[in-house]
Amino acid sequence: MRTNDHASIGDLLNQAEVLAEDYDDYDTEAARQRVSTRADRTDPGDRATPRPPVAAHEQAARDLDLAVALIVDTPQAAAALERFADDDRPDPEGAVVFAALLHLARAHDAAQFWWQFAAGGGNRTAAFCLSLAHGRRAEFSDARHWRAEARRLNAPDGATRAPAARPLLPESIRHQLLTQCHSGSRPTLPARLEAVINRLPVDPDHDFGTIPRPVPTLTRDLPRGHQAPPSAGRPGPDADA
Numbered sequence: 001m002r003t004n005d006h007a008s009i010g011d012l013l014n015q016a017e018v019l020a021e022d023y024d025d026y027d028t029e030a031a032r033q034r035v036s037t038r039a040d041r042t043d044p045g046d047r048a049t050p051r052p053p054v055a056a057h058e059q060a061a062r063d064l065d066l067a068v069a070l071i072v073d074t075p076q077a078a079a080a081l082e083r084f085a086d087d088d089r090p091d092p093e094g095a096v097v098f099a100a101l102l103h104l105a106r107a108h109d110a111a112q113f114w115w116q117f118a119a120g121g122g123n124r125t126a127a128f129c130l131s132l133a134h135g136r137r138a139e140f141s142d143a144r145h146w147r148a149e150a151r152r153l154n155a156p157d158g159a160t161r162a163p164a165a166r167p168l169l170p171e172s173i174r175h176q177l178l179t180q181c182h183s184g185s186r187p188t189l190p191a192r193l194e195a196v197i198n199r200l201p202v203d204p205d206h207d208f209g210t211i212p213r214p215v216p217t218l219t220r221d222l223p224r225g226h227q228a229p230p231s232a233g234r235p236g237p238d239a240d241a
Contacts, residue, residue, distance in 0.1 A: 060135025060143065064103070065187050067129055069177040071100040077168040078219045085214035092121035097168070098214055099129065101222075104177070104189045105197040108133070113208040119146070124153040169193070170223050192225030 054062070071077065077097045084094020099114035112133050118126030131146035167174065177187040189197070200212040215221075 056140070057136055057138040060132045061186075062181070062184065064129060064132035064136055066181045067132060068100040068103045069174075069181050069187050071097060071125070072104070072168055073174045073178065075167060078166055081168060081214065082216075082219050085216045085218055090117075092118035092123035092126060094214075095121075096123055096126050096129070099126070101189075101197055102212060104187060105194045106188075107197070107212065109208045110211050113205060113211050119149065119153075122153055124150050127153060166223075168219060168222065190225070193222055196221050196225060 077100075080091075080094040081097045081101075082094075084090045084098055087094075095114045095118040099111040099118070102108075102111040102114065112130065115126045115129045115133065119130055127146050127150035131143045131150060134140070134142035134146060169177075173190065173193070177189075180187040188194070196218070197212065200215060200218070202210045202212050205211045
């Protein structure tokens with residue numbers, strides 16, 4: 001099934017103001033340019049290779065991968081995730097970052113769960129990601145719904161938060177994710193970082209299955225590729241969540 005109601009990734013990023021509203025001092029256009037510059041430096045011949053057109057659901061999957069790579073590349077991502085893990089009432093901004101990590105760890109249903117949580121809290125970036133998540137499954141009616149929600153939601157009126165003291169992921173890994181997106185490959189976390197995500201405590205959900213939840217040490221565990229044992233009383237996740 002194909003649809004002609006699919007805008008380019010640039011158009012959708014601009015229309016949804018993805019990242020710019022949640023991370024006010026982050027330059028999304030500069031990030032997209034960085035993707036191209038890094039990849040050209042890695043493989044100059046790739047620029048001259050024409051690429052065949054792709055189906056709408058395949059393009060949505062690529063666009064979602066790029067959006068996710070940009071989300072975890074933002075300087076505010078670590079601080080947002082820390083708030084999300086520590087707060088008794090998780091905020092939508094941190095849920096967007098956590099969902100991006102789950103997507104990179106191939107926990108797509110769990111990522112959708114947390115994007116829906118964030119979109120329910122009024123986060124436009126989450127609604128934008130949901131439109132692409134449904135599009136990659138060829139669920140174009142749902143994709144149009146969430147694209148409309150992304151356009152409808154208002155930007156937050158709070159003050160700009162200070163950047164995180166440290167990035168969420170090491171520079172080499174963020175570079176790798178963006179370069180993989182540019183080359184058309186699916187961005188993936190190194191095995192040691194994916195294992196940190198897979199060992200998180202989980203909760204069952206009727207619609208989405210097993211849902212990982214963050215722990216307060218997550219932003220410290222990710223760069224090192226380590227995971228502290230779950231606290232007493234917390235259920236351990238399945239081996240391959």
